[in-house]
Amino acid sequence: xxQKGIRxxxxxxxxxxxxxxxxxxxxxxxxxxYAAKELRYYLDRITSVSIPLIGADDPFEGGSLYVGEASGxxxxxxxxxxxxxxxxxxxxxxxxxxxxVLYGVYDFLERLGCRFFxxxxxxxxxxPELTIPELHVKEEPAFEYRRHNYADVEQYPRFSAKRRFxxxxxxxxxxxxNLTYAHFVHSFDTLIPASVYGKDxxxxxxxxxGKRVTTDGGRTQLCLTNPDVLALMIEKTREWLLKHPGHxxxxxxxxxxGGNCQxxxxxxxxxxxxxxxxxxxxxxNAVAEALExxxxxxxxxxxxxxxxxPAPRITRNRHNVCVRLCSIECCFCxxxxxxxxxxxSVRRPDGTPSKFITDLEDWGRICDRxxxxxxxxxxxxxxxxxxxxxxLQPNAKSMAKNSVRGVFEQANGxxxxxxxxxxxxxxxxxxxxxxxxxxxxxxxRDFMEYYYGDAAPYLDEYLNxxxxxxxxxxxxxxxxxxxxxxxLEEDMLDRYDALFDKAAEAVRGDPLRLWRVEKNRLSIRWVxxxxxxxxxxxxDPAAINRFxxxxxxxxxxxxxxxxxxxxxHRALLEDRWRGxxxxxxxxxxxxxxx
Numbered sequence: 319x320x321q322k323g324i325r326x327x328x329x330x331x332x333x334x335x336x337x338x339x340x341x342x343x344x345x346x347x348x349x350x351x352y353a354a355k356e357l358r359y360y361l362d363r364i365t366s367v368s369i370p371l372i373g374a375d376d377p378f379e380g381g382s383l384y385v386g387e388a389s390g391x392x393x394x395x396x397x398x399x400x401x402x403x404x405x406x407x408x409x410x411x412x413x414x415x416x417x418x419v420l421y422g423v424y425d426f427l428e429r430l431g432c433r434f435f436x437x438x439x440x441x442x443x444x445x446p447e448l449t450i451p452e453l454h455v456k457e458e459p460a461f462e463y464r465r466h467n468y469a470d471v472e473q474y475p476r477f478s479a480k481r482r483f484x485x486x487x488x489x490x491x492x493x494x495x496n497l498t499y500a501h502f503v504h505s506f507d508t509l510i511p512a513s514v515y516g517k518d519x520x521x522x523x524x525x526x527x528g529k530r531v532t533t534d535g536g537r538t539q540l541c542l543t544n545p546d547v548l549a550l551m552i553e554k555t556r557e558w559l560l561k562h563p564g565h566x567x568x569x570x571x572x573x574x575x576g577g578n579c580q581x582x583x584x585x586x587x588x589x590x591x592x593x594x595x596x597x598x599x600x601x602x603n604a605v606a607e608a609l610e611x612x613x614x615x616x617x618x619x620x621x622x623x624x625x626x627x628p629a630p631r632i633t634r635n636r637h638n639v640c641v642r643l644c645s646i647e648c649c650f651c652x653x654x655x656x657x658x659x660x661x662x663s664v665r666r667p668d669g670t671p672s673k674f675i676t677d678l679e680d681w682g683r684i685c686d687r688x689x690x691x692x693x694x695x696x697x698x699x700x701x702x703x704x705x706x707x708x709x710l711q712p713n714a715k716s717m718a719k720n721s722v723r724g725v726f727e728q729a730n731g732x733x734x735x736x737x738x739x740x741x742x743x744x745x746x747x748x749x750x751x752x753x754x755x756x757x758x759x760x761x762x763r764d765f766m767e768y769y770y771g772d773a774a775p776y777l778d779e780y781l782n783x784x785x786x787x788x789x790x791x792x793x794x795x796x797x798x799x800x801x802x803x804x805x806l807e808e809d810m811l812d813r814y815d816a817l818f819d820k821a822a823e824a825v826r827g828d829p830l831r832l833w834r835v836e837k838n839r840l841s842i843r844w845v846x847x848x849x850x851x852x853x854x855x856x857x858d859p860a861a862i863n864r865f866x867x868x869x870x871x872x873x874x875x876x877x878x879x880x881x882x883x884x885x886x887h888r889a890l891l892e893d894r895w896r897g898x899x900x901x902x903x904x905x906x907x908x909x910x911x912x
Contacts, residue, residue: 323407324381324450327367334381339388343373349380350386350696352492353412353420356384360427363442381412383450386419390877397462398494399484401425403455410450417494421482425457425568433764434480436741437470441768447780461717463689463724468744469735481748482628485726493735500565503621503642503691504574509554510547512538520711522547524579537575537903542601543583551601552608560614567640570602571621574905578625588667595622595641596630603636619689622681627664628672629680635687640724643681644688648674649794650693651705651785653712659794675716682720689724690717693797694743697879698896700736701803701844703814705788710746714754725751732876737840739781771831773821777838780817783810800895802853803847813843837872840865844877851890857892862890879906 324781326334332910336358342350353373361369371380376809384390389411391402401414401422412422430448435443464484471478475488481490489496501508515522516532523532524798531538540547551570559568578584578594587597598620606618615790616638622629623644635641647664649657663671681688692713696702717725727747730736742765747763766774784805788795791804804810818839843865850856866887869877877886878897885897885908899903 320400323452324383324405324410326361326369326381326448326450327365328447330367330446332365332367332369332380333642334383335372336375336385337374337376337384337388338385340373340375341798342386342388343371345359347492349416349492349494350387350388350419353423354385354808356420357383357412357423357427357861360432360442360705361448364432364445365448366446367545370394377727381409382412383412384414385423385669387413389413397458399462399482402457403453405450406451407452410453412531412730413814415478417482417484417489420479420494421457422455424480424482425455426453429453429455433768434477435745435765437474437477439741439769457756459752460714460754461723461725461751463726464748465725466694466729466744466747466751467619467731468729468740468784469731469733470741470744471748472731473733481745483748483754485724493697497567498565499567499569499570500562500616503569503571505542505569505571507538507573509558509570510550510680513519515550515859518593519546522726523579524540525581525584526577526579531577537573537577539572539575539577539579541579541584542597543579543581543587548601548604552605552710554604556609556612559609559616566615567617567619569619569621569642570605571619571642572623572626576625577633585667591630591632592666592668593626593628593630594631594667595626595628597624599630599633599641600637603633603640606636606639617687621691622677622903623691624664628666628677631685635685635830637686641681641685642691643678643722644689644691645674646797647692648693648796650709650797651788651793651795653709654716655712657794662794662796678720678722680718682722685711686721687724688720688722690722690726692727694727694747695730695736695740697775697800698708698798699739699842699844700730700879702799703738703806703841703845705784705793705795705805707743708752708785710743711754711758714750718754727751731879732874733874734873736874736876737838737872739777739838769820769831770825770829770834773831773835776817776821776824777835780814780821783813783817801850806845806849808849811842811846815839818842833869840869840872840874843868847890848895852895855893857891862887880904 338354338355341350345351358369358371360389391411391413393413396415396418398416399418401418403422403426404411413419431443442469463485464483471483471486475490478486478488479493484496520530520532523530584597588594602620617640619640619642621642645664649659652693663673696704730740745765749756766778770777787805793803793805821835877883881897889897
């Protein structure tokens with residue numbers, strides 16, 4: 319039976335053209351122009367025919383693929399990221415919001431069989447007589463803000479757009495731009511630094527154990543009930559926004575440390591609210607209210623983090639205030655709503671514990687703009703197998719269910735990428751942040767079968783065995799753990815290695831996929847070396863040297879979030895779990911002596 323639809327090419331001749339309005343065709347920075355050129359490039363790849371790109375009214379005998387305003391589609395109800403696709407058997411029409419027109423093109427291409435796995439790995443079908451089926455698509459993302467910080471999306475804007483992220487700083491105006499922060503996080507010490515104000519105004523800073531803490535940079539907090547601090551914060555935030563115009567988000571958030579103020583006024587509000595988040599939210603609301611007339615489009619973002627994680631009883635966020643809830647204490651082997659590890663609760667001022675899922679549900683009930691800061695790797699030992707494969711989708715669904723509107727998945731941020739199947743994890747996260755209810759198993763199969771070829775079944779078995787073992791041995795896995803858990807004991811490392819052996823053998827004649835297999839095996843090799851040194855006092859100089867040689871040969875950089883590979887190597891030799899143990903404080907700089 320003949321397939322109905324628009325045939326794009328036949329016999330090496332184009333049968334359809336891509337059309338733009340005259341203004342979009344002339345404007346190289348218009349998102350529709352960029353989207354149309356991306357469409358043309360990939361359709362050319364599929365058909366091996368050069369598809370014309372012309373104006374909406376230019377003559378051409380054949381079908382048309384209209385992009386942007388030329389489509390005539392009504393997208394008034396679309397968000398900046400939403401899009402519509404219509405194909406009626408004669409024409410294709412793609413349009414959307416500011417970024418949505420580009421996302422619509424990529425979605426259309428994926429429906430034709432294209433896959434954008436990594437910046438250097440794309441699956442593009444070959445079909446010299448490609449026919450476009452009838453389509454009626456309207457999509458909106460589940461979350462308005464979507465970001466992770468794997469190097470692939472941070473460093474490659476074109477790939478970031480393909481994965482539909484809008485929170486990275488790399489999306490160019492022709493790609494629709496991005497949602498950017500004037501200041502990203504932990505901003506209190508930047509705006510009111512203790513190094514500037516601590517000596518003359520100790521009352522600006524937190525009272526902890528009867529003393530105002532005014533030293534050590536970011537290890538201070540502010541006294542949020544001091545009216546002079548509020549006035550100064552309004553002034554400094556205004557200055558910051560004027561120096562960084564065009565940003566739509568501004569973080570007003572506690573420093574990356576504990577030590578919230580215990581003065582009489584702050585403590586009274588904390589107790590009244592049942593959480594220090596009440597004191598913090600009152601402060602941020604006041605700043606946001608004062609600056610709204612001058613900056614009506616800015617959303618002021620604060621943290622629900624460590625001591626401020628539980629929601630307040632009384633105070634609610636203003637319409638221009640966002641609360642970013644952080645899962646830093648959580649177990650990442652079990653979903654938020656299923657983990658039974660009570661030690662991961664945080665304490666309210668009255669001493670009662672609060673689970674993360676409780677805090678998520680509470681914030682979702684009272685706050686109309688909740689963002690999430692989540693964690694997807696082991697930051698202390700980037701190579702360590704991180705068995706979070708089965709929590710990614712349940713947690714994304716919990717977020718969507720509880721009114722979350724934005725998600726940042728903090729990842730392995732090493733500039734040259736990492737191991738532990740980072741490419742797969744990054745791909746799956748991007749799918750979930752667009753649609754938490756997507757067929758994640760299908761996306762995983764898609765990726766594994768193409769990226770790893772004949773090695774895929776054994777590597778998939780390895781990933782499942784990781785999760786099975788973690789669950790069976792009762793492990794709870796945090797974001798910063800040393801490799802001491804039961805699922806990483808020697809008997810299991812042997813079983814993992816055996817699966818990598820099978821995977822390697824399966825692609826022995828495929829150098830590219832063999833390279834990918836052995837790159838990920840570095841995870842097992844690192845855990846073996848580290849456990850041998852730290853748990854049994856054993857060091858194999860040749861094995862250690864080979865590992866670091868191979869780490870460099872695979873083009874990798876950091877093994878630890880906070881220190882370079884040389885310092886990590888020295889830590890291994892000196893029987894330290896991490897190179898940060900050489901530092902005065904883990905957020906500090908590496909000592910020159912190293």
